[in-house]
Amino acid sequence: xxxxxxxxxxxxxxxxxxxxxxxxxxxxxxxxxxxxxxxxxxxxxxxxxxxxxxxxxxxxxxxxxxxxxxxxxxxxxxxxxxxxxxxxxxxxxxxxxxxxxxxxxxxxxxxxxxxxxxxxxxxxxxxxxxxxxxxxxxxxxxxxxxxxxxxxxxxxxxxxxxxxxxxxxxx
Amino acid sequence: xxxxxxxxxxxxxxxxxxxxxxxxxxxxxxxxxxxxxxxxxxxxxxxxxxxxxxxxxxxxxxxxxxxxxxxxxxxxxxxxxxxxxxxxxxxxxxxxxxxxxxxxxxxxxxxxxxxxxxxxxxxxxxxxxxxxxxxxxxxxxxxxxxxxxxxxxxxxxxxxxxxxxxxxxxxxxxxxxxxxxxxxxxxxxxxxxxxxxxxxxxxxxxxxxxxxxxxxxxxxxxxxxxxxxxxxxxxxxxxxxxxxxxxxxxxxxxxxxxxxxxxxxxxxxxxxxxxxxxxxxxxxxxxxxxxxxxxxxxxxxxxxxxxxxxxxxxxxxxxxxxxxxxxxxxxxxxxxxxxxxxxxxxxxxxxxxxxxxxxxxxxxxxxxxxxxxxxxxxxxxxxxxxxxxxxxxxxxxxxxxxxxxxxxxxxxxxxxxxxxxxxxxxxxxxxxxxxxxxxxxxxxxxxxxxxxxxxxxxxxxx
Numbered sequence: 001x002x003x004x005x006x007x008x009x010x011x012x013x014x015x016x017x018x019x020x021x022x023x024x025x026x027x028x029x030x031x032x033x034x035x036x037x038x039x040x041x042x043x044x045x046x047x048x049x050x051x052x053x054x055x056x057x058x059x060x061x062x063x064x065x066x067x068x069x070x071x072x073x074x075x076x077x078x079x080x081x082x083x084x085x086x087x088x089x090x091x092x093x094x095x096x097x098x099x100x101x102x103x104x105x106x107x108x109x110x111x112x113x114x115x116x117x118x119x120x121x122x123x124x125x126x127x128x129x130x131x132x133x134x135x136x137x138x139x140x141x142x143x144x145x146x147x148x149x150x151x152x153x154x155x156x157x158x159x160x161x162x163x164x165x166x167x168x169x170x171x
Numbered sequence: 172x173x174x175x176x177x178x179x180x181x182x183x184x185x186x187x188x189x190x191x192x193x194x195x196x197x198x199x200x201x202x203x204x205x206x207x208x209x210x211x212x213x214x215x216x217x218x219x220x221x222x223x224x225x226x227x228x229x230x231x232x233x234x235x236x237x238x239x240x241x242x243x244x245x246x247x248x249x250x251x252x253x254x255x256x257x258x259x260x261x262x263x264x265x266x267x268x269x270x271x272x273x274x275x276x277x278x279x280x281x282x283x284x285x286x287x288x289x290x291x292x293x294x295x296x297x298x299x300x301x302x303x304x305x306x307x308x309x310x311x312x313x314x315x316x317x318x319x320x321x322x323x324x325x326x327x328x329x330x331x332x333x334x335x336x337x338x339x340x341x342x343x344x345x346x347x348x349x350x351x352x353x354x355x356x357x358x359x360x361x362x363x364x365x366x367x368x369x370x371x372x373x374x375x376x377x378x379x380x381x382x383x384x385x386x387x388x389x390x391x392x393x394x395x396x397x398x399x400x401x402x403x404x405x406x407x408x409x410x411x412x413x414x415x416x417x418x419x420x421x422x423x424x425x426x427x428x429x430x431x432x433x434x435x436x437x438x439x440x441x442x443x444x445x446x447x448x449x450x451x452x453x454x455x456x457x458x459x460x461x462x463x464x465x466x467x468x469x470x471x472x473x474x475x476x477x478x479x480x481x482x483x484x485x486x487x488x489x490x491x492x493x494x495x496x497x498x499x500x501x502x503x504x505x506x507x508x509x510x511x512x513x514x515x516x517x518x519x520x521x522x523x524x525x526x527x528x529x530x531x532x533x534x535x536x537x538x539x540x541x542x543x544x545x546x547x548x549x550x551x552x553x554x555x556x557x558x559x560x561x562x563x564x565x566x567x568x569x570x571x572x573x574x575x576x577x578x579x580x581x582x583x584x585x586x587x588x589x590x591x592x593x594x595x596x597x598x599x600x601x602x603x604x605x606x607x608x609x610x611x612x613x614x615x616x617x618x619x620x621x622x623x624x625x626x627x628x629x630x631x632x633x
Contacts, residue, residue, distance in 0.1 A: 007250070014249055018242045100530055100558045108363045108372070133519070133528035133562040134343065136364060155233065157558070
């Protein structure tokens, strides 16, 4: 069945009413991308591109058993934060994730980060927050020195034992 | 109680996850309604996604970009042809923006109107309303915006104080502060947590009552002017304001105090144009034998099955009926509060390691069954429990003719819970419920931390 003209009309209406800049829809093999910026111009009207097979795509409604999954997801408003510093050049001792979780560089959204590359730190200073199942735990520096690299992006999912921050004790 | 009457509705979007999404799906099916569940990328293989007629991925794992995004919830509901949205608890359930947006989009919100939610859900205005109605209110402030304002309030109230999130419950964004020195760190932690959980970092300040029981009254109201209560729940057994065990009726609270709380709750909800489920929370001061109104939760509560087990009323089905414009299926005089019900929350946490949350793969899962035993869960063997959301795995609820019978049944049920792959709080809950202070009902809201945990942590049985 895939996307019908009526579906696309409804989608565009929803997009118009929203504050989103872009919208990407994937249903089966159909792909719909809508952006308020045509070729980077924010003043331009919404640009719509669709792609997909002319033949009917699988219906997103499952008859029974495992539910089919459709995606309604605008891309994040900003590109993921670039990983700070070069991990090749940086030297230091890695502070590792004590558990699986989310890596947060600041105490609250919008607040300045706990540390940046070049920040001097003392043993016990908070470097970041690891969030596991809504519980926020500080990631503490196990040694004194200078931060030489932050190895993962803000908000990234980290694995237990994953190196997160490098601290050079010699500096 | 009666046949399905949510007939004005056809298809419901469940805007939540975990066990409550499954619970709501079941009520929808009982009411003959089709279901769509909105899931994050991390919940594609959740039990709710498998049980719903249809699942829609609304965004990435981070709640701010999925379960907390009103636009995405609305888009999912509209695009899948739903005519109603059930918010569950947590996430957007107490945010007036959601009912407001639903109304604008021509969708039925399963809950109170945005106005009703604001007038009782905002802690400041709820307290003012309670005061107007002559309901006793605990000492505290309206919403405070800054740490300095909180310090001023604490100066007037006297330490210890409680910082609480203005926007939500569940112990998120809540901190006890014993001195002015501890305030800055507690303020930052509480406001950060509240912002992460509810998208709203505002806090208010309350005087901390020592030796109190936490008692809450379940209320249901419809759009035909009926407001009824389903008795109270006792949620005194908590750790860091996270409820561990809930039971009904309240333990060691005199019948006249219980009845006075029931009346206060019905008066409060009846004073606003409210429809749906609401819970009025009170603190019972054990030393003085008095009670004080704390707040209204304008939504379904995690522990609602305790009341369902005691009364036989299906609260979620009633929510759906009321949302469709039908009257409640029962009246106050139909409600009998007899017997005793207990609920234990089984969390993926390691009690022996400071209750460290423990996401991971559930290698084995088999829930206890039996008469008067109910398990609400989203678990299945092989499920990868994601690290992004709360640690609640299951709620085990039992009923007995009296409290001792219910506690014995709970011990039995927890003993027959099969779980492997992640540590859980189930063994901890069994030791907790076996403690003589618990069986005798001699506990208060900080008893677990003050009395039980120190002894338990040094014992070998854990």
